[in-house]
Amino acid sequence: MASKYDPQIAEPKWREAWAAADLFKAKTPAEAGEAPKAYVLEMFPYPSGRLHMGHVRNYAMGDVVARHRKAKGYNVLHPMGWDAFGMPAENAAMERGVHPGEWTYQNIAAMKAQFMKLGLSLDWSREFATCDADYYGEQQRLFLKFMEKGLVYQKKAKVNWDPVDNTVLANEQVVDGKGWRSGAPVEQRELVQWFFRITHYAEDLLEEVQKLERWPEKVRTMQANWIGRSEGLQMRFEWAGDSDEILRQHVADIDQVMAEGVEIFTTRPDTLYGASFIALSPDHPLTIELAGGNSELEAFRAKCAQIGTSEADIEKAPKMGFDTGLTVKHPFAGQTLPVYVANFVLMGYGTGAIFACPAHDQRDFDFARKYDLPILPVVKPSDKDAAGAKWVETGQGADMDAAYTGPGSIMNSEDLNGKEIDAAKSEAIAKIAELGLGEGTINYRLRDWGVSRQRYWGCPIPVIHCADCGIVPVPEADLPVKLPDDVSFDKPGNPLFHHATWKDVDCPKCGKHAQRETDTLDTFNDSSWYFARFASVNDREERAYWLPVDQYVGGVEHAVLHLLYARFFIRAMRDVGELDLPSGEPFAGLFTQGMVTHETYKSADGAWLEPAAVEKRGDQTIEIATGNPVEVGDIIKMSKSKKNTVDPDNIIATFGADTARWFVLSDSPPERDVEWTQAGAEGSARFVQRVWSVFDDLPSAKPGEPEGKTDLRKASHKAVVAIDKAIEEFRFNAAIAEFHNWVNAIKKATSESDANRYEAASMLARCLPPFMPHLAEECWAQIGGEGLVSAAAWPEIDQGLTVDDTVTLPIQVNGKRRAEIAVAKSADKDTVEAEALALPELQNFIAGKDIKKVIVVPGRIVNIVVA
Ligand code: ANZ
Numbered sequence: 001m002a003s004k005y006d007p008q009i010a011e012p013k014w015r016e017a018w019a020a021a022d023l024f025k026a027k028t029p030a031e032a033g034e035a036p037k038a039y040v041l042e043m044f045p046y047p048s049g050r051l052h053m054g055h056v057r058n059y060a061m062g063d064v065v066a067r068h069r070k071a072k073g074y075n076v077l078h079p080m081g082w083d084a085f086g087m088p089a090e091n092a093a094m095e096r097g098v099h100p101g102e103w104t105y106q107n108i109a110a111m112k113a114q115f116m117k118l119g120l121s122l123d124w125s126r127e128f129a130t131c132d133a134d135y136y137g138e139q140q141r142l143f144l145k146f147m148e149k150g151l152v153y154q155k156k157a158k159v160n161w162d163p164v165d166n167t168v169l170a171n172e173q174v175v176d177g178k179g180w181r182s183g184a185p186v187e188q189r190e191l192v193q194w195f196f197r198i199t200h201y202a203e204d205l206l207e208e209v210q211k212l213e214r215w216p217e218k219v220r221t222m223q224a225n226w227i228g229r230s231e232g233l234q235m236r237f238e239w240a241g242d243s244d245e246i247l248r249q250h251v252a253d254i255d256q257v258m259a260e261g262v263e264i265f266t267t268r269p270d271t272l273y274g275a276s277f278i279a280l281s282p283d284h285p286l287t288i289e290l291a292g293g294n295s296e297l298e299a300f301r302a303k304c305a306q307i308g309t310s311e312a313d314i315e316k317a318p319k320m321g322f323d324t325g326l327t328v329k330h331p332f333a334g335q336t337l338p339v340y341v342a343n344f345v346l347m348g349y350g351t352g353a354i355f356a357c358p359a360h361d362q363r364d365f366d367f368a369r370k371y372d373l374p375i376l377p378v379v380k381p382s383d384k385d386a387a388g389a390k391w392v393e394t395g396q397g398a399d400m401d402a403a404y405t406g407p408g409s410i411m412n413s414e415d416l417n418g419k420e421i422d423a424a425k426s427e428a429i430a431k432i433a434e435l436g437l438g439e440g441t442i443n444y445r446l447r448d449w450g451v452s453r454q455r456y457w458g459c460p461i462p463v464i465h466c467a468d469c470g471i472v473p474v475p476e477a478d479l480p481v482k483l484p485d486d487v488s489f490d491k492p493g494n495p496l497f498h499h500a501t502w503k504d505v506d507c508p509k510c511g512k513h514a515q516r517e518t519d520t521l522d523t524f525n526d527s528s529w530y531f532a533r534f535a536s537v538n539d540r541e542e543r544a545y546w547l548p549v550d551q552y553v554g555g556v557e558h559a560v561l562h563l564l565y566a567r568f569f570i571r572a573m574r575d576v577g578e579l580d581l582p583s584g585e586p587f588a589g590l591f592t593q594g595m596v597t598h599e600t601y602k603s604a605d606g607a608w609l610e611p612a613a614v615e616k617r618g619d620q621t622i623e624i625a626t627g628n629p630v631e632v633g634d635i636i637k638m639s640k641s642k643k644n645t646v647d648p649d650n651i652i653a654t655f656g657a658d659t660a661r662w663f664v665l666s667d668s669p670p671e672r673d674v675e676w677t678q679a680g681a682e683g684s685a686r687f688v689q690r691v692w693s694v695f696d697d698l699p700s701a702k703p704g705e706p707e708g709k710t711d712l713r714k715a716s717h718k719a720v721v722a723i724d725k726a727i728e729e730f731r732f733n734a735a736i737a738e739f740h741n742w743v744n745a746i747k748k749a750t751s752e753s754d755a756n757r758y759e760a761a762s763m764l765a766r767c768l769p770p771f772m773p774h775l776a777e778e779c780w781a782q783i784g785g786e787g788l789v790s791a792a793a794w795p796e797i798d799q800g801l802t803v804d805d806t807v808t809l810p811i812q813v814n815g816k817r818r819a820e821i822a823v824a825k826s827a828d829k830d831t832v833e834a835e836a837l838a839l840p841e842l843q844n845f846i847a848g849k850d851i852k853k854v855i856v857v858p859g860r861i862v863n864i865v866v867a
């Protein structure tokens with residue numbers, strides 16, 4: 001009589017059993033003995049208060065890896081914690097008057113309860129939140145160590161200012177010129193800020209990222225582009241004409257400015273003969289000096305400052321220029337070039353000044369057309385399409401419609417003519433070097449990391465400002481510098497700054513009245529080293545044992561920032577003597593999972609409807625409340641604003657956690673999006689029952705030894721191998737397809753012996769925990785398995801059962817039969833040849849000889865001809 005499996009009863013029961021056995025607690029290195037370690041980590045969540053299906057998918061994937069590794073005998077560390085600082089807690093404080101800390105810890109409790117229901121194999125003994133004072137206190141200690149080492153510094157810098165959140169934003173937090181959270185247009189402001197010297201590691205970060213073979217190619221490329229290494233030329237243009245007179249009116253140190261000329265950086269020294277003008281950044285020191293006493297230029301600078309600081313914004317803004325009246329000498333051609341201030345030149349890159357070659361740079365081209373400056377093409381396209389253009393015939397910039405940036409050879413450039421671009425670059429650099437005007441250099445796009453935030457809910461920067469002593473680090477004994485509990489959010493700006501007493505302290509050095517720093521650290525700091533803290537609270541050896549993370553799983557949206565900052569932090573921690581890590585890489589393997597999507601629904605009046613509010617009736621989708629038809633929209637990432645979310649709690653209450661886990665892993669490859677559908681979830685729930693039906697009528701103890709090379713035995717042993725491989729390769733959907741086939745094979749095998757059917761079921765139960773851990777336990781118990789299946793070893797394989805039907809082929813060497821070989825029927829010629837040549841018993845006849853020919857007649861014979 002078939003019984004039904006009830007996840008609502010079984011799931012809590014097994015979770016209690018795991019907890020009672022403390023099953024997922026990582027072993028210490030000493031306890032682990034010979035077992036290799038596996039550190040499996042999913043990006044820890046922000047405690048928003050509710051789990052969403054995206055979390056379920058992310059953590060289900062990590063759990064597959066963690067449980068699989070455990071079954072394969074590894075000492076697994078699979079921890080969980082909370083990335084708990086950040087704006088939403090302050091927003092809640094502002095909107096609802098609840099303290100950010102209270103709000104955060106309540107959310108953590110609520111989310112943890114939800115997490116628990118998923119049956120994840122987590123070691124909760126290492127849990128912490130980044131807003132715990134002992135965590136951020138440790139972070140403050142690291143900050144001071146970095147500072148001592150010169151990896152932290154302060155400078156006045158132009159920042160992106162979010163006028164709604166009243167805070168500074170990192171460039172990365174500016175999306176299309178708007179604050180990433182508030183959506184408000186960003187403004188520029190100058191403030192004294194704290195910076196981490198990430199550029200110190202630019203070359204290393206770039207070089208090492210290429211070696212991370214177990215990272216997705218696209219993430220490595222994104223990091224490489226972010227670091228942005230450019231080889232080029234840094235050179236000086238000397239002043240010409242009556243520039244000295246103009247300069248004398250504005251600059252303080254005329255001798256220095258005269259000697260320096262204009263220093264530029266270019267990646268295209270091959271185009272020097274096409275130089276048309278010089279452009280300075282509006283923030284170039286020289287521009288600023290010239291603007292003193294020149295109200296027109298000052299007004300121009302102010303106009304430029306209205307554009308955001310991000311490169312994307314500057315790229316999009318219309319080109320604007322200001323003619324300074326200054327001129328410089330061309331180093332080769334001798335003519336003079338005008339010097340402009342141009343809004344598209346950034347102060348933060350290269351030298352903040354360029355020479356412009358309009359014919360081969362679109363920005364320069366647009367600028368030249370607007371201000372009527374010369375355009376001289378110096379690269380003749382090798383490109384077929386471009387080669388036919390009129391300007392190539394005439395050699396006239398007037399005939400160009402756009403800059404040409406493709407490959408080609410040099411023209412209009414005297415001695416460089418005819419050279420390919422790369423050769424011309426080297427040649428031009430050599431010529432400039434010979435003239436003593438400059439040399440080849442390397443530039444990085446990467447900027448130092450601005451970490452100051454004018455917010456309350458973050459890690460306080462542990463320094464004190466003293467009028468006499470300057471910046472004084474908080475003594476280690478006084479750490480952590482704790483956030484004050486009594487804060488108010490009724491004024492805009494930084495609540496720490498507004499606090500009545502918090503910032504008043506005595507200077508640790510001289511004892512005079514001084515002030516605490518009121519900036520807190522960018523919350524990306526908190527997630528830059530949490531994995532080291534999971535590895536051990538403070539034991540270096542234990543950290544060295546666990547790190548690097550063997551498998552990291554998270555969203556591709558962190559491809560640049562979080563993953564780059566963590567790579568920086570680990571290097572910095574190593575260099576200040578806080579971590580013993582040979583490679584300096586925090587994450588040996590990285591997997592970026594796709595999202596969970598869902599159809600969207602709109603009622604007749606245009607309002608978004610939740611999936612729970614609609615029902616499919618035949619071809620129609622209707623709104624349950626009104627019976628009216630509903631417009632079915634795009635299938636997109638689940639989001640609150642489009643109401644196309646399903647609540648994991650509801651899914652678990654309806655189907656159980658195993659069904660939810662199974663479904664999010666089943667339909668598409670893990671790196672792609674998966675569409676949540678009710679029908680799909682129901683299908684997964686049916687499969688749970690189908691698996692159970694395999695176990696339902698089996699004996700509760702092993703009925704004897706399995707025997708024979710039967711279809712069922714072959715199917716089972718092959719399935720274990722295939723599932724193992726699919727998990728290793730992050731093809732969880734393929735593993736799930738294998739489970740389906742396997743269960744079908746078991747259900748069909750009614751004529752097999754009890755012992756063989758028992759063997760199949762027992763293997764199945766031991767492969768299931770990574771995917772459906774609760775069901776796996778119930779099945780295991782049903783057949784009298786020993787202990788908990790979550791602690792059981794991965795099933796062993798009889799190789800003889802996994803090889804496809806084989807054929808035995810005779811092998812002849814120069815016409816004489818010397819050996820035979822068993823190969824898979826499906827093996828191709830190359831495989832047969834390779835296996836034959838490697839046979840030990842054949843080596844006497846072929847080793848060291850010149851093999852002239854190997855003829856494989858599939859299914860018949862292998863002939864080897866040696867000289
Ligand atoms: C002359 C030239 C001629 C350039 C040409 C390009 C094409 P990447 O490759 O990204 O490093 N540049 C240099 N400093 C700049 C700054 N601070 N703001 C804006 N643009 C700047 O880009 C290097 C090129 O970007 C440099 O090469 C320079 O323009 C410009 F046919 O110099 B080039």
Ligand code: ZN
Nearest residue numbers: 466469507510
């Ligand atoms: Zn002092």
